[in-house]
Amino acid sequence: VQKRIIPILEEWHSNSTLDSVLTKWENNPCPLSNQFISLNVFTYNVQGWGTRALEVMDLIFKVDSPVCVFTEVEKLWNSFKAPHFTSFYQKSTNHSGGVIITIGKHLRATRIDTDIENTVIVDIHDLSE
Structure with a gap:
C-alpha cells in the first residue's frame, strides 16, 4: 500500500x-x-438444505461463481457436498440457521477463527497484495 x-x-x-x-x-x-480480475460471489438463502440440496447444486453450476455463501442451511448441510469446492460451515444459534461458504478448489482458502456467532470468515489467498 x-x-x-x-x-x-x-x-x-x-x-x-x-x-x-x-x-x-x-x-x-x-x-x-497488476491485472485485476473480478471475483463473483453468489449468495443464497437456502431455507433448509435437506429439501433444497439439488436446487442449490444446480444453482452453483449455473452461476459459475467460485465463491458461494449459503444461509439458513440447517442441520443437514453435511449431507450433500459440492464437487470441486471446499466448504466452510458455521452452525447457528437457532434451529433454522447455519452458514456455508464454498470456495472453488482452484482457489486457496483458509478459515479465520472468530468468536462471532453465526459468522464464517474465509481468507482467499493471493487475490491481492
Missing part, C-alpha cells in the same frame, strides 16, 4: 495547485502494474 500512496503524495506536494494535480492525473493516467 505504501508503494502506491507515497508517489501520489509526492505528486500532490510537488504541484502548486489542486487544479494542476488533477489535470496531470487526468492527462497521464498511471498504468496498472
